[in-house]
Amino acid sequence: MASRSLDQHAAAVRQLLAPLGHDRAVETISLSASRIAAAPDAYRQRTLAHDVVSPGDLPPFDNSQMDGYAVRAAELSGATPDAGVRLRVETQINAGDTISAIEPGTAAPIMTGAPLPAGADAVVPIERAIPSHFRSATETDGGSPLTVEFTSAPGADEFVRRRGSDVARGELLLPEGSMLGPAQLGVIAASGLTKVDVLRRIRVLLIATGHEIREPGTALQPGQIYDSNSAVLSQALIDAGCTVVAWPCRSDDAADLLHIIEKGAPTADLVITVGGVSAGAREVVRDALGPLGVEFSHVAMQPGGPQGLGLVEAAGHPSGIPVVTFPGNPVSALISFEMFVRPALRRLAGSTRVEREVLRLPLAESVDSPVDKHQVRRASIDTDGRVRLVGGPSSHLLHSYAASTALVHLPVGLGHADAGDPVDVWRIDD
């Protein structure tokens, strides 16, 4: 069996999955807040299939950035505290009002977001203006126009948001490949668009294998265990933006596994198998997929050493369907996903954050690791910022994994680290 470094295998998985980036079907989603609220899953981590061009200017009209007075800046060019300039007050402009105009020698009270009137080219914030009815308690408007005094000169365009200053009509609103989050959905709404084309999610056929696995809730015979890998990897794949069909193979017979693949491949983009890849007799994944060209290798990491990948002939897949095989212990399978598949899927989904958050933290306790392997341990972060291992290195300790918020990386060549030594830590709680 071929031996590979962790980086070599990660690159091989990335390369195998790369065609899923550009070969995917496109679907149109309707955007509105009520649709997002009613069917959140349809909007989670969607990736734009094409560039989206702005159908209009944002903002769509010149408007005020402040509550204040719309003025002609030139009229106030001489204003100082000693020589204020007084203007007649026009009708107040509110957000939602249609676009009005002001005459020379006037100022219009204007609310934030309200359209700047024709003729005005600056807004003076309310706190910098002295309206006449505040000058003295005895002064009243008595039917004559109120006035407002300004004691400084605004710059042209000051506190004005010009039409198209965020994005102009015909400019790129969002580029192809953008992942749609709150701000992206918002700017699409702001532009008035109600539909966009997104990439269809990557559809994964997930096959947990093992003669011994049983559906949770059923009765176990001695020697049998509940299938946890289907739940673990369904959720992990969904979190990475995929859709999943989970069809376990509870048989040692290669024909049964091949039948599941034959049935599921036409509506899948990727097959992930779990288990059945050891060196033993009756390893269903090796027995079934080895002859079809899946290459099995041993990656210098722990857990998760036995890995496989390849393209397998299948209906609906002229170049074959990509298959990635994980080892069967739940911790091995989830670590395999973290190291090899998650980054590739995140990249394909257009995420700008492909990797986990990496911290460099001191160990709370000393640790030994196999010198020839990259060991990944489960851990939590103490309040003092030290990283503390949770459970041992063994790959059956899923309960320890579930109590962890971090992974600790002990690279090839390390062998031993003392308490206080810094190590690379991935935060996995998100």
Place this chain on the structure above:
Amino acid sequence: MASRSLDQHAAAVRQLLAPLGHDRAVETISLSASRIAAAPDAYRQRTLAHDVVSPGDLPPFDNSQMDGYAVRAAELSGATPDAGVRLRVETQINAGDTISAIEPGTAAPIMTGAPLPAGADAVVPIERAIPSHFRSATETDGGSPLTVEFTSAPGADEFVRRRGSDVARGELLLPEGSMLGPAQLGVIAASGLTKVDVLRRIRVLLIATGHEIREPGTALQPGQIYDSNSAVLSQALIDAGCTVVAWPCRSDDAADLLHIIEKGAPTADLVITVGGVSAGAREVVRDALGPLGVEFSHVAMQPGGPQGLGLVEAAGHPSGIPVVTFPGNPVSALISFEMFVRPALRRLAGSTRVEREVLRLPLAESVDSPVDKHQVRRASIDTDGRVRLVGGPSSHLLHSYAASTALVHLPVGLGHADAGDPVDVWRIDD
């Protein structure tokens, strides 16, 4: 209007929302990989309502950690390379087999995960054993039992996963308040449980306000804009684990806003309003909610200065329903959410990662900020690890926000920073 620091307002929002942690209804979700795959939204960021105790031992029986030979360790205590110990080979034990037994003087080939036979207390990995049929090409079993030779002494329990070594029956499987991710769903499945009680999601009544806002896709009159806040905050709230009902209020009339709250409050846990909080005339949120006890204050931050919060009397809420009011510019609203509401919601959802990932990065360019305010700017991270501002500070630049992957914090008292100066950066791409 009261003035508050950013930290003071964050603490006030956290305190207002704190009762949502323990006063929420509980609902039962059924767990299986096929349900997770079919209805992913039901399993996203769920929070355990109670401690979950393990109904059985994990693993449920002693089993082998390796492909190898199940042996009695004491029988091999004298084995050395010069004086190997030879044992008779028993029938192979596969994963899924029932629990067997070995007699003294024998070793049973055993596969990873297969049940350790009664009598055995250690597993010797296959690569450390010398089976008789590998000794010489001419040797055959000839009907007599094959033998296997061992040249080193295994420790007791070596490569054995003891029943209950991950978690024992009756031990805590997951504590109340745990957020359910892949590993947590997996360990529940491994235990055989198919239902757990989770907290009902926090139900948010989201009310974007403004005489000028219109539903995207409809025709705009001059002076009107499309409502982007409903989409922005619906998605942001869903990402934080909530459910949302988005009912915009496109009126300046306080009675209209109060009607929406009256209608929506009985099935909501929290009201968030957007807009209508400036100092101007006809500010619908201030006009409607000020008299009902919502306290409006000015927070020393930019954007997002005008903030409000309080408990408002409503049917179904004996202590009043919590109301948080954001300013209306989309950038202000989303920054308000990031600074005040998202951390509080994440904490309530049981996330161990309440805050965004914080980096300390050098600025790509110099920047000025208001010395008396905490300014939050939108930014991206250059490949060389410097942080580059995207767009200006103005709160209408939602397009710039949508092109950003980070927020830059320019704290009170800063005023100016040079290119290369380190600043606090939040990654917002996830």
